[in-house]
Amino acid sequence: MDPQLTLTNVPDSFLANFIRTKRNATDEEIITAYKKQQAEPSSAESTDTRLANVIQAFEAPYKDPNSLLQHLLDCFDEYVGNWNSQGTSKWYSPYTTLVQASGWGKSRAIRQLAAKDVYLFYCSFQKGSGYPYRSSIADDLDEVKLEEAVMTYVAYFTACLEELADSSKTPEEWAKEHIKTDETQSEEKGFWERIRIRLEQTKTSLGREKDKDISFSNALENAFDKLNESSSMQQYLRDRRNTHMNVLFVFDEARSLLDIKYPAKTSRFLELRRALWYLPQSCGAFAVILDTTSRLSNFQPASLDDPSQRVKSENHDLFDPLYLLSTTDVMSMQTVEGATLHDIINPKLLYRYGRPMWGAQLDAVSEDKLTTQLGNLVKVAMEKLVGGGGKLAKLDKQSLDEKLAVAILGPRIGLDVAPQCHLASELVASHMRACAFVSLDRRSLITMFPVEPILAEASAQIIHVYNISLVSLLEKLISAIRNGWIEGGYRGELVARLVLMLAMETCIKKTISERPKHNQFSHPVLVNDFMEALFGVRLDDWFKSKYNDEDEELKKFKPRCVGQLVRGMIFFTSFISITYTPTSNDMLEFLTRGVAIICKRNQKGIDFIIPILLPKDGNYYPLEVGQITYLLVQVKNWKVSGNFSEAATVCLSTHYAGIDDAARNPYISLYMQLGSKDNGLQLAQEPTNVLTTTQRKAQTQICNGKPFKGKLNDPMIWVMRRCLQIPLVALGLSQQVYACLQSTPDDGNESRKLLGLLQKLLLAWPDPAELHISPKKRMHMKRMYPVIYAEMTMNDSSEQGDCSSSKRQGKRRMHGN
Incomplete structure (x- = not known):
């Protein structure tokens, strides 16, 4: 790189992207950043290095703390037992699918079954530079003529x-x-050549037979008899009675077999499945097809949709698909005793959470190459979120659709995808969302994102570094909600999560140019900075101006509490739903993974929890339960205004929610009334009661920093809440309330659009009337349901998009508000 490089030599594209992240950057900062980018390895070198790392990660010692292999083996044994006992009288053929999103270790887990004394016949149909490599026999199975397919597969x-x-x-x-590797290519080629010779000989023999059904069955029965009689194999077979699985035929990345061929209107997959039908009972063999979930309906179809006449006429069952791969966090590192917040935010630890591919690839490189590898992995995460295949480089507002919007936003804000919609399977197949449940009829797919900080980082970078505006994403998200593909949540919770995430990003973006490319958004922020980004006020200064209490003891103590809170650290990169009421011990786990919590359904009092870590001895932030406190959030979308003191205090307390009966540290409760006509930030206060002697003693004890001792009854709980709770009330959804929604000189129009979309999102729901573009169709649709909709005419102003009173009333009734 030329040391005399000037700004005129910096490409316009780089300049535009850099200024977007740091608007006031100096010429020297821009040139330094460009030099750093140019010093990175070329894309060709990165591709070669990336593949080498993938191979090393795949071949590393297998970690199985959750006994996944035994679980898979038990499932296969059960399936073999069912096939043995009922055969073709109940089951179509002895096969199943192992399906899950990218990165969970499907191929690696099946490969590892050899360590459980299972003989594998592993055929990879992998195309391109993926790993495991494409098997030498794959072309013989993938390009066979349809009329010879069943015979070819039986011969195989x-x-x-x-x-x-x-x-x-x-x-x-x-x-x-x-199984082909760089070290075994010659052995692999020789192995499959021997199989190919035997295959052709068997095909020739089978081709001479007139009754194919009998000849196919006889060929496989004779082969199994020979296997069971082989003296050299007796010591290795798991069960000579074949009541368990001994042999597993594996077809990995076999989606090419699904291509329907005309005019036969069949596929090689259907022919493969028919060939499996000839495997005899009590042979101890089974087959598994590995793929991503978008192909699940094709590999493992519901019987009503199955094009096979045998399934239609005889109603044979198919074995349940396998998809539960308990490999989450197996590559994470245990937090050491005495660790601090600074330790856990290190990407080489943080990015290990989630599917094993991340940690495995970090382990594949030496320490001196770790920074480069972290950058590569974040880039891989971004590519996979948008569908891979070079789509990231082509991503723009024009190519954005509902599926991409959900894929990009999903890892950060906790979106719920409707199980029956097409997005569910597509997001698992191509956009990293994981499959959690498949219904018995295989028409419903429940999907989730686990806690994966690297995906949250990738999501943030796609939006801010690749300049895919939040406005464009929200437009598509609203469309997805209105089409019934995504659940909007209760009382504007989705809007609240977006606002809180925006505040976090506003803090982080102030210093983003100082951070490495692989870790621009995964950082903690001070509570005071977060509140300033959210509401435009420094919490400590604002509280002093608003707080007034006749109790002199509290007058001195509460500002000290706020002073302690504002020095606390908030660290979250995503929202994640949980199914239980957490405790303060759980908060450390959430903080370690960088997540804010979406509380369980019907959780008392609170909707979200954002953990806060308080400092100890200055600016030291140890990961200790005693330093944990909370920002508790409740969200409402009511249009009424009034006194919210009880909802913002009593119901938004640690005791009422069941998190912590006797809070040790001060905490913040935030009541977000998004639908209010009023706008502003208020401090909620409960009515002041005269303290009893016991209550006064307890209050003095708390104000002196001593843990509460005594009977925990309602009067004492009130005292604790009065001392330790900082209750905030945010009314309305406007730039006046939320500073993170305020416009800047160069994006004023974008900010106004963003605010408008958030207000639309508050009322977004699958209203079929709104889905009809034609006013005439909309009118007839509403007349079809006269009780549900207020009477409308074609000329009604609401049909043209005006928010008339009758339309608002109708929506209010539909929401139950």
Whole structure:
């Protein structure tokens, strides 16, 4: 790089992107950043290095703390037992699918079954530079003529079994020989060449037979008899009675088999499945197809949709798909005793949470290459979120659709995807969302994002670094909600999460140019800075101007509490839903992973919890339960105004929510009344009561910094809340209330659009009337349901988009507000 580089030599594209992240950057800062980018490895080098790291990660020692392999083996054994006992009288054929999103270790888990004494016949149909490499036999199975497909696949099974019968290798040695790696390419090629010779011989023999059904069955029965009689194999077979699985035929990345061929209107997959039907009962063999979930309906169809006449006429069952891969966090590192907040936010620890691919690839490089690898992984995460295949480089506002918007926003704000909609399977298949449940009819897919800080970082960078505006994303998100694909949540909770996330980003973006590319948004912020970004006020100064209490003891103590709180640290990169009421001990886990909490359904009092870590001895932030406190949030979307003191104090307390009966530290409660016509930030206060002697003693004890001792009854709970709770009330949804929504000189129009979309999002729901573009169709649709909708005419102003009184009333009734 030329040391005399000037600003005129910096490309306009780089300049525009850099100024977007740091508007007041100096020429020197821009040039330094450009030099740093130019010093990074070329894309070709990165591709080669990336593949090498993937291979090393795949071949690393397998970690199985949750006994996943035994779970898979138990499932296969159960399926084999069912096939043995009922065969084709109940089951179509002995196969299932192993389906899950990218990165969960599907191929690695199946490969590891060889260590459980299972003989694998592993055929990878991988295309391109992926890993495991494409098997040498794949073309023979992938390009076979349809009229010869069933016979070819039967011959393939027969050839594999005969080759195994002539072997004396252990299951591990067997797998190593025929699964292609850089070290075993010659052995792998030789192995499959032997299979190919046997396959062709068997095909020739089968081709001469007139009764194909009998000849196919006989060929496979004879092959299994030979295997069971092989003296060299007896010591390795798990169960000679074959009541368990001994042999597993694996078809990885086999989506190309699904292509329907015309005019036959069938596919090689259907022919493969028919070939599996000939596997005899009590043979101890099974087959599994590995793929992502978008293909689940094709690999494992519901019987009503199955194009196979055998399934239609005889109503055969299909074995349940496998998708529960308990590999989450297996690559994470345990937090050491005495760790601080600074320790856990290190990306080399933080990015290990979630699916194993992240930690495995970090372990694949040496310490001196870790920074480069972290950058590569964040780039991979961004690519995978938007669908891979180079789509990130082409991503712009024009190419953005509802699916991409949900994929990008999902890892950060906790979106719920409707299980029956097409987005569910597509997001799992191509956009990193995980499959949690498949219904028995395979028409419903419940999907979730686990806690994965690297995906949250990738999501933030796509929005802010690649300049995919939040306005564009929200437009598509509203469309997805109105179409019934995404749940909007209760009482504006989704809007509240977006606002809180915007405040966090506003804080972080002030110093973003000083941070490495792989970690621009995964940082903690001070509570005071967060409140300033959210409301435009420094909490300590604002509280002093608003707080007034006749009790002299509290008058001195509460400002000290706020002074302690504003020095606390908030650290969250995403919202995650939980199914239980957490305790202060759980808060450390949330903080360690950088998550804010969406409380369980019907949780008393609170909707969100944002953990706060208080300092100890100055600016030291140890990960200790005693330093944990909270920002508790409740969200309402009511249009009425009034006295919210009880809802903002009693109901928004740690005791009422069941989090902490006797809070040790001061905490903040935030009541967000988004639908209010009023606008402003208020301090809620409960009516002051005369303290009893016991209450006064307890208050003095708390104000002196001593833990509460005594009977915890309602009067004492009131005293604790009065001392430790800082109750805030935010009324309305406007730039006047939320500073993070205020416009800046160069994006005023964008900010106004953002505010308008958030207000739309408050009332977004699947209203079929709104989905009809034609005013005439909309009118007839409403007349079709006269009790649900107020009477409308084509000329009604509301049909043209005006918010008439009758339309507002109708929506209020539909929302139950």
